[in-house]
Amino acid sequence: MKPGRRLLDTVPAWLEAHRDAARRSLQRRLQAPVLSLISIAVLGFILALPAYLWVLLDNARTLSEHVDHDPRIALYLDGVEAATVADLERHLETDARVERWTWIDADEALASYREGLADPGLLDWLDENPLPDVVDVVPATADPETVAALREALAATAPGATVVSDDDWVRQLNSLHHLGLRILAVVGALLGLGALLILALATASELRERREEIAISRISGATHRFLRRPSLYGGLMTGLGGGIFAAILLLIGIGLSRAPLEQAAAAFDLEFGLALPGATHLLALLLAGLLLGWLGARLGSGHALRDAP
Amino acid sequence: MIRLQRVTKRFGSASEALSNVSLRVDPGAMAFITGPSGAGKSTLLRLIAGLERPTRGRIRVNGHDLDRLSNRAIPGFRRSIGLVFQDHRLLFDRPVFDNVALPLEILAYRRPEMRKRVRAALDKVGLLHKEGVNPRTLSAGEQQRVGIARAIVHRPVLLLADEPTGNLDPALSREILQLFDDFNRVGMTALIASHDLGLVERMGKPILHLEDGRIEARAAAGAPA
Numbered sequence: 290m291k292p293g294r295r296l297l298d299t300v301p302a303w304l305e306a307h308r309d310a311a312r313r314s315l316q317r318r319l320q321a322p323v324l325s326l327i328s329i330a331v332l333g334f335i336l337a338l339p340a341y342l343w344v345l346l347d348n349a350r351t352l353s354e355h356v357d358h359d360p361r362i363a364l365y366l367d368g369v370e371a372a373t374v375a376d377l378e379r380h381l382e383t384d385a386r387v388e389r390w391t392w393i394d395a396d397e398a399l400a401s402y403r404e405g406l407a408d409p410g411l412l413d414w415l416d417e418n419p420l421p422d423v424v425d426v427v428p429a430t431a432d433p434e435t436v437a438a439l440r441e442a443l444a445a446t447a448p449g450a451t452v453v454s455d456d457d458w459v460r461q462l463n464s465l466h467h468l469g470l471r472i473l474a475v476v477g478a479l480l481g482l483g484a485l486l487i488l489a490l491a492t493a494s495e496l497r498e499r500r501e502e503i504a505i506s507r508i509s510g511a512t513h514r515f516l517r518r519p520s521l522y523g524g525l526m527t528g529l530g531g532g533i534f535a536a537i538l539l540l541i542g543i544g545l546s547r548a549p550l551e552q553a554a555a556a557f558d559l560e561f562g563l564a565l566p567g568a569t570h571l572l573a574l575l576l577a578g579l580l581l582g583w584l585g586a587r588l589g590s591g592h593a594l595r596d597a598p
Numbered sequence: 599m600i601r602l603q604r605v606t607k608r609f610g611s612a613s614e615a616l617s618n619v620s621l622r623v624d625p626g627a628m629a630f631i632t633g634p635s636g637a638g639k640s641t642l643l644r645l646i647a648g649l650e651r652p653t654r655g656r657i658r659v660n661g662h663d664l665d666r667l668s669n670r671a672i673p674g675f676r677r678s679i680g681l682v683f684q685d686h687r688l689l690f691d692r693p694v695f696d697n698v699a700l701p702l703e704i705l706a707y708r709r710p711e712m713r714k715r716v717r718a719a720l721d722k723v724g725l726l727h728k729e730g731v732n733p734r735t736l737s738a739g740e741q742q743r744v745g746i747a748r749a750i751v752h753r754p755v756l757l758l759a760d761e762p763t764g765n766l767d768p769a770l771s772r773e774i775l776q777l778f779d780d781f782n783r784v785g786m787t788a789l790i791a792s793h794d795l796g797l798v799e800r801m802g803k804p805i806l807h808l809e810d811g812r813i814e815a816r817a818a819a820g821a822p823a
Contacts, residue, residue: 299708301708302706302707302708303706305706305708305709306703306706309703501687501689502689502691504687505687505689505700506700506704507673507676508647508649508676508681509676509677509681509700509701509704509748509752510673510674510675510676510677510678510701510704510705511673511704512673515704
């Protein structure tokens with residue numbers, strides 16, 4: 290005499306039970322719309338902040354990618370001995386990290402400088418050539434770390450030479466970007482944990498309101514799984530709502546900060562356009578909302594149902 | 599169907615709510631538990647329904663050893679019994695139909711079958727015409743009948759009732775007990791707690807008398823243990 294056992298196993302009955310749980314959860318939410326909207330808004334704000342920071346960081350990264358010339362390393366060989374120069378030349382010939390290099394003789398440099406002047410006679414006042422010999426090195430790769438390593442190797446080979454590379458600001462920007470990502474990860478994790486606790490609390494209080502129904506259902510043989518099912522659907526609904534709200538906030542935020550950011554970039558002579566997040570990123574935001582909503586509901590219902598009579 | 603062997607239940611360090619109770623109710627039987635309030639009637643029913651665990655002793659109900667039943671197995675066991683409370687314990691946030699349908703929802707019945715069974719149960723207690731109303735608008739007697747419909751809608755093998763006539767006048771009380779008798783006639787084992795000895799005696803069924811947590815047998819319930 291266990292007709293339910295047989296019916297339980299059928300897929301349509303299972304689907305119907307889930308549909309009922311989802312419908313009941315939606316009804317409960319519609320009966321208390323203000324509370325539901327507050328949960329959605331809280332989740333939306335919490336998701337929107339790290340998403341906004343991420344969009345800014347992602348766009349800042351493209352700033353360094355926009356640099357269209359290859360990095361260069363220049364060695365100013367002022368007062369460097371001839372033997373060292375020979376060592377340096379051997380190094381430049383053998384190091385695979387070097388694409389090509391050019392020797393710029395001090396006299397040639399002065400001559401070409403003289404050509405550029407309106408009055409070439411000006412330089413006749415100089416007793417001797419103030420320019421050093423220069424080696425202009427083009428690295429084989431633009432990778433900042435390889436360039437930095439090459440720069441250090443060259444400086445070691447030619448002690449006394451002044452070594453300058455023009456990718457310093459790219460490296461600074463990259464390290465700032467890494468720092469930003471790290472801060473974003475910490476902020477995002479803390480906010481996510483906060484959201485999880487808020488959603489768990491909301492689920493627990495909702496279950497407290499349902500306690501008579503839960504007690505009666507328990508007596509009738511309801512399992513944990515059955516009792517928490519509406520809460521999990523509720524969590525998914527809050528999560529979806531929060532994700533959509535966060536996406537809207539994000540788009541508004543980017544829209545509002547676009548013009549001032551581009552003006553600020555222009556003031557620094559930088560070409561910088563704030564790109565809108567793509568569909569993948571918005572989808573990721575929705576998924577993050579759904580995941581947080583579900584996890585929060587699971588956390589809250591697990592706790593509340595364990596304590597229920 | 600029900601067999602208790604030297605069952606004792608103590609709540610905390612208080613005195614024993616039940617002491618050394620042994621009883622047996624055979625499948626298909628109907629029996630009453632009487633006694634003054636505080637005698638342990640509710641505790642006894644709660645133990646048999648698996649809502650409490652005994653401090654000592656063995657309880658066997660419908661083939662399950664309740665003192666050894668795992669937490670995981672309890673929901674499955676409870677689905678085989680129906681429980682009626684003195685205060686009905688209806689849910690006022692939903693209509694009569696949904697109240698009665700709750701056990702079937704838990705058993706994952708499909709809609710058409712669910713509708714059929716809920717209607718049949720409501721028809722049996724004479725409330726088919728009230729399926730759409732909120733139970734809050736019903737009289738105490740009607741609310742109790744909704745509670746009974748909910749307890750039998752999934753056709754349990756065992757029906758337990760704790761003071762089902764507690765708030766009702768004598769005529770309504772007789773009606774309710776007659777309902778239990780009807781269910782018993784179609785094979786449902788029934789154990790009903792009531793303090794109204796006069797009413798119970800008129801039913802001509804075995805009666806177990808509880809006094810201070812001890813059985814003082816008056817007549818065999820099926821047979822004494």
